[in-house]
Amino acid sequence: MDNAKTMIEVRDxxxxxxxxxxxxxxxxxxxxxxxxxxxxxxxVVGPSGCGKSTLLNIIGGFIKETRGTAKVAGSPVNGPDPxxxxxxxxxxxxxxxxxxxxxxFGLMSKSAAHRExxxxxxxxxxxxxxxxxxxxxxxxxxxxxxxxxxxxLAADAEVLYMDEPFGALDFLTRLxxxxxxxxxxxxxxxxxxxxTHDIEEAVQLADRVVVMSKRxxxxxxxxxxxxxRPRDLDSPGYLGARDRIFAxxxxxxxxxxxxxxx
Amino acid sequence: MPTKDCRGEKCPRESxxxxxxxxxxxxxxxxxxxxxxxxxLLIWHLLVxxxxxxxxxxxxxxxxxxxELVEKGLLLKYIVASLFRVSWGFMLAxxxxxxxxxxxxxxxxxxxxxxxxxQILRPISPIAWIPVAILWFGIADSxxxxxxxxxxxxxxxxxxxxxxxxxxxVYLRAAQNFGVTGMQLFRRVIFPAAxxxxxxxxxxxxxxxxxxxxxxxxxxxxxxxxxxxxxARNAGKRYDLxxxxxxxIGLIGLVLDLLIRRLERFDEVKWGYGQR
Amino acid sequence: MKLISTTFLLGALWLVLISVTHxxxxxxxxxxxxxxxxxxxxxxxxxxxxxxxxxxxxxxxxINQQVEGQSMFEPVRFSGxxxxxxxxxxxxxxxxxxxxPMAMALREQGVPIKVVYLGHRDGSAVMVHKDSQIYRMxxxxxxxxxxxxxxxxxxxxxxxxxxxxxxxxxxIELVEMPPPDMPAALYSKAVDAISSGxxxxxxxxxxxxxRVLWLTKDVWPNFISxxxxxxxxxxxxxxxxxxxxxxxxxxxxxxxxxxMENRMDAAKxxxxxxxxxxxxxxxxxxxxxxxRVKYTNLALRKPDFEEIEAxxxxxxxxxxxxxxxxYTDASFVPDDSAVKAHAYQGLQGGEVPPRK
Ligand SMILES: Nc1ncnc2c1ncn2[C@@H]1O[C@H](COP(=O)(O)OP(=O)(O)OP(=O)(O)O)[C@@H](O)[C@H]1O
Ligand SMILES: [Mg+2]
Numbered sequence: 001m002d003n004a005k006t007m008i009e010v011r012d013x014x015x016x017x018x019x020x021x022x023x024x025x026x027x028x029x030x031x032x033x034x035x036x037x038x039x040x041x042x043x044v045v046g047p048s049g050c051g052k053s054t055l056l057n058i059i060g061g062f063i064k065e066t067r068g069t070a071k072v073a074g075s076p077v078n079g080p081d082p083x084x085x086x087x088x089x090x091x092x093x094x095x096x097x098x099x100x101x102x103x104x105f106g107l108m109s110k111s112a113a114h115r116e117x118x119x120x121x122x123x124x125x126x127x128x129x130x131x132x133x134x135x136x137x138x139x140x141x142x143x144x145x146x147x148x149x150x151x152x153l154a155a156d157a158e159v160l161y162m163d164e165p166f167g168a169l170d171f172l173t174r175l176x177x178x179x180x181x182x183x184x185x186x187x188x189x190x191x192x193x194x195x196t197h198d199i200e201e202a203v204q205l206a207d208r209v210v211v212m213s214k215r216x217x218x219x220x221x222x223x224x225x226x227x228x229r230p231r232d233l234d235s236p237g238y239l240g241a242r243d244r245i246f247a248x249x250x251x252x253x254x255x256x257x258x259x260x261x262x
Numbered sequence: 263m264p265t266k267d268c269r270g271e272k273c274p275r276e277s278x279x280x281x282x283x284x285x286x287x288x289x290x291x292x293x294x295x296x297x298x299x300x301x302x303l304l305i306w307h308l309l310v311x312x313x314x315x316x317x318x319x320x321x322x323x324x325x326x327x328x329x330e331l332v333e334k335g336l337l338l339k340y341i342v343a344s345l346f347r348v349s350w351g352f353m354l355a356x357x358x359x360x361x362x363x364x365x366x367x368x369x370x371x372x373x374x375x376x377x378x379x380x381q382i383l384r385p386i387s388p389i390a391w392i393p394v395a396i397l398w399f400g401i402a403d404s405x406x407x408x409x410x411x412x413x414x415x416x417x418x419x420x421x422x423x424x425x426x427x428x429x430x431x432v433y434l435r436a437a438q439n440f441g442v443t444g445m446q447l448f449r450r451v452i453f454p455a456a457x458x459x460x461x462x463x464x465x466x467x468x469x470x471x472x473x474x475x476x477x478x479x480x481x482x483x484x485x486x487x488x489x490x491x492x493x494a495r496n497a498g499k500r501y502d503l504x505x506x507x508x509x510x511i512g513l514i515g516l517v518l519d520l521l522i523r524r525l526e527r528f529d530e531v532k533w534g535y536g537q538r
Numbered sequence: 539m540k541l542i543s544t545t546f547l548l549g550a551l552w553l554v555l556i557s558v559t560h561x562x563x564x565x566x567x568x569x570x571x572x573x574x575x576x577x578x579x580x581x582x583x584x585x586x587x588x589x590x591x592x593x594x595x596x597x598x599x600x601i602n603q604q605v606e607g608q609s610m611f612e613p614v615r616f617s618g619x620x621x622x623x624x625x626x627x628x629x630x631x632x633x634x635x636x637x638x639p640m641a642m643a644l645r646e647q648g649v650p651i652k653v654v655y656l657g658h659r660d661g662s663a664v665m666v667h668k669d670s671q672i673y674r675m676x677x678x679x680x681x682x683x684x685x686x687x688x689x690x691x692x693x694x695x696x697x698x699x700x701x702x703x704x705x706x707x708x709x710i711e712l713v714e715m716p717p718p719d720m721p722a723a724l725y726s727k728a729v730d731a732i733s734s735g736x737x738x739x740x741x742x743x744x745x746x747x748x749r750v751l752w753l754t755k756d757v758w759p760n761f762i763s764x765x766x767x768x769x770x771x772x773x774x775x776x777x778x779x780x781x782x783x784x785x786x787x788x789x790x791x792x793x794x795x796x797x798m799e800n801r802m803d804a805a806k807x808x809x810x811x812x813x814x815x816x817x818x819x820x821x822x823x824x825x826x827x828x829x830r831v832k833y834t835n836l837a838l839r840k841p842d843f844e845e846i847e848a849x850x851x852x853x854x855x856x857x858x859x860x861x862x863x864x865y866t867d868a869s870f871v872p873d874d875s876a877v878k879a880h881a882y883q884g885l886q887g888g889e890v891p892p893r894k
Pocket of ligand 2: 163
C-alpha cells in the first residue's frame, strides 16, 4: 500500500471565508497537508465546524482553496468531475425525480438495459426495493440518505467523497451500510475519503484516520489502522486505535472532552 | 417532513391528519363558503334597502340582470371573448416570461443588463399602457391581448428569475458532479428545481391577467366582460349589469385559480409546497 | 416530464377551442357571407360615442342598411374621448366624430385632421341636483362642476356662462369625467353640477334627481360640440367616399328633423342596435323639447368656429390662433337647402331589425 501511487495530494492548503464584517476573514483551514493513495480508505474526523466539509469540497472541486494546492490523480483540481462522486452532507437527492430516476441520474450516457440493471442492483443493496417509483418526499430522512449513497455507487466512480453519509441512519442500517461499503470498496478498488464525526465508525472503516484540530483547522495527527477486516471490535488493536484518537481529540477540543464532538 | 419509516408498503401520498374525523368536517369545504356567501348577499340586500338607493342594485336585480344576459345569449359571448384575450395574453406571457426569467436567474450579466429595465417597467399599470396599445394595435383583439400580456409577463419573469437564484446549491453541485452541463443542466436540474416557484408565479400572474381584463376591454372592443361593465355604464341606469359583470369576473376568477392550482398537485413539483 | 407535456397539450387544446368559439360567437368567422355585402374589414371605420351629438352616425349606418342593403362604413363605438382620439391617431378610424376644440388642438399639434361637417347643433345642458339651492350661474360659486374633457365644448360653455355672470374660472372647481359616469356622480353629490352631451343629462332628469340649470339652446344658440372629421390622406385618396359620407350624414340629419315619428324611430333603433340604452332616454332627449338638439343647418360657418377659437384660446385649450381654412375642408359641405332626407319610411310600427 505504501508504494501505491498517490491519488489525492493536498499541499499547504489554506482557506478563509469573508466574515460578517467587511474586510474581516474567517480562517477555516490552515496549512493542511494530506495524501491519499489510490485504493485507500481514509476517514477524516474532527470537531464540528472545524472545516471537514470545507476540505472535502476543495478536493471535490466545489470551492477553491485560498492558498496552496490540491491535486487529484496528478493534476490540480479544476471543478467537479464525474470520475469522483460526492455524497453530500445536506441531502442532494433531487426531489423532482423518483428513487430509480435519482439513482440512474449519473448513468444517462449508458444504455437503458445497463442502467436498469445497475439501478436495480443498488436499490437492492440499500434496501429500497419496493420504493423505486416513490418520490423523495415520501421517504424518511434515512431512506433519502440511502438513495444518495446508491446514486453515488451506481455511477461507478473511481473515487468517492462521502461527507457524513450515514449520519441520518438508524443504528442497524448504519452497521449494514458500513459492511456494504467495505465490501464494495474491496471488490471495486475505489479510493474513499470519508468524513465523519463518529470515531468508532472511523476506526471500523478506515485504513487511516486523519484527525483535524479545531478551527482554524490543520491535520493534528494521522492514525494508521492496520487491522484485518472484518474488524473485531473487541480486539486490543481496535480499542487501542480508538482510544488514541479519543485522546488526540480530547486534548484538542477544549471543553468537548472525549467522545462525540457534537 | 415525516420521518416514519413505511416498511413494505409505499407511504401514503397524502399525509393528512385523520385525527379530526367527524361528520361536520366532510361538508365544511362547501358549507362554510356557502354560508359566508349567503350572509354577504343578505347584508348587501339589506344595505341597499336601508339606504333607499334606487341606483345601486340588490342581489336579486343582479340575478335578473344575469338572466337577461343569458337569454340574449350575450353572457356566453362575453365570457368567451374575455377568456380568449386572457388565454392568449397569458400564454404569450408564460412563453416569454419563463425562459427569460430562467436566463436572467442563471446568467449574471444578463441579469445585470436587464433587471433594472424590468424593475422600471414592472410597476407601470396596464391602464397607463392603454394609449400605447391603441396606437400600436388599433382596437382589435390584439390590443387587450397586449395589455394582458404586459400585466402578466413581469410577475412570471421575476418569479422564474428568483426561483433560479434561490435554488439549493446542493442540487447544482450534485448535477455538476455527474458531469451535467449546458442545456442538459438547464433541462434536467435548473428548470425542475425552479418549477414549483415558477408555478406559484404563474398562478399569481393568472390572477393579475384576469384582473386586468376590465381595463384591457375599456378599449373599444365590442365584447367581453370588461366591455359589459363599460357598456352598462353607457346604458344609463343599468348598474345591475355592472355588478353582474363584476360577479361573473369574480366567479370565473375563482374557477381559474382552482384550475391552475391543479398544477401544484403534480409529483414533480409537489415537494416545493410543503405538507398540506 | 408529465407536468410539462400535460400542461402544453391541454393549454394548446384550450387555445384552439377558445379561439374557435370566439371566432364563431364574436367575430362571425363561420357566418355565411351574404351576397353583395363586403366584410367589415373592407369598409372604412368611423369612431363615435353613444351621445346624441353623434346620432347621425348610427342613423346613417342603419338607414343605409335598410335602404341600400349595406352600409358604406363600419361604426366603432368608444366609451371615452382619449380612446376615440387615439384610434384616430393610429389610423384605425380614418373618420371620426370629435369635439370641435379637440380637432383644433390636434391640428395645432400637427395631426393631419380636417373637419368636414358638423354633427349636430345644441344638445347639451348643465344639470344640478334637484335638492340643491343652485338656480343661477352665480349660485355655482365655489362649487364643483364636471365636464367631459378639457377639449370639450361643455368646458367652453361653462367659460362663456361664467363670463356672462361676471365670474372667472377661479370661482368654481372644474373636474374632468367621462360622460357615462356623470349621472352617478351627481346622484351621490360627488359633484354639484354636470355638463356633457345628451342623453346623460336627460337621464338624471328622467330618474328624478337632476334638474336643468340651463340648456345650451338658451345660453348659446346653435351651439356646436361635435364635428365630423377625417384624416387628410382619406381626402387625398378617396374624395368620392368622403363626399358620400358627408351627404349621407346630411341626409340623416334632415331625416331626423323632418318628423317626430322619425325621431322616435331613431330613438328605438339607435338605442337597441348601437347605444344599448333604454329607448325612453333618447325619446326624451329628442322630444322634450324638440329643439333640445338639432340635426339641420350643419354647414361649416366661419363665425361659429371663430367664437369657439376665441374661447378655446382664453381657456388655454389652444396656444395660438388656428386658421379656419387649415383645420376645415368645406368643399364637401352640401348646400343646406339642397340636402334631401333619406328615402326611408321608418319602422312603420314594426320591430327593430338587427344590425347586419
Ligand atoms: N461559504 C461559507 N462562508 C462563510 N463561512 C463558511 C462557509 N462555509 C463554511 N464556513 C465556515 O467554515 C467553518 C467550517 O465549516 P465546515 O462546514 O467545513 O465544518 P465541518 O467540519 O464540516 O462541520 P460539521 O461536522 O458540523 O459538518 C464553519 O465555521 C463555517 O461557519
Ligand atoms: Mg460538515
